[in-house]
Amino acid sequence: xxxxxxxxxxxxxxxxxxxxxxxxxxxxxxxxxxxxxxxxxxxxxxxxxxxxxxxxxxxxxxxxxxxx
Numbered sequence: 001x002x003x004x005x006x007x008x009x010x011x012x013x014x015x016x017x018x019x020x021x022x023x024x025x026x027x028x029x030x031x032x033x034x035x036x037x038x039x040x041x042x043x044x045x046x047x048x049x050x051x052x053x054x055x056x057x058x059x060x061x062x063x064x065x066x067x068x
Contacts, residue, residue: 002030003028003029003030004028004029004030004067005026005027005028005029005067005068006026006027006028006029006065006066006067006068007024007025007026007027007064007065007066007068008024008025008027008062008063008064008065008066009022009023009024009025009062009063009064010022010023010024010025010061010062011061011062011063012060012061012062016061017047017048017050018044018046018047018048019042019047024064025042025043025044025047026042026043026068027040027041027042027043028040028041028043036053036054036055037051037052037053037054038051038052038053038054038055038058039051039052040052040058
């Protein structure tokens with residue numbers, strides 16, 4: 001999977017990896033070497049990159065996801 005820039009609202013636990021709940025972030029999303037693994041990298045230095053084990057865990061923490 002090639003990388004893609006998206007905007008999304010974080011709905012996970014406030015402060016998790018530096019993300020604030022209900023705040024919108026610009027992210028780079030890409031596939032990782034393992035099947036179904038999703039990696040996100042924020043544009044802000046305050047927040048840390050994160051990996052999700054699949055689409056269900058990703059959408060459990062992000063809402064209003066759209067292409068930039």
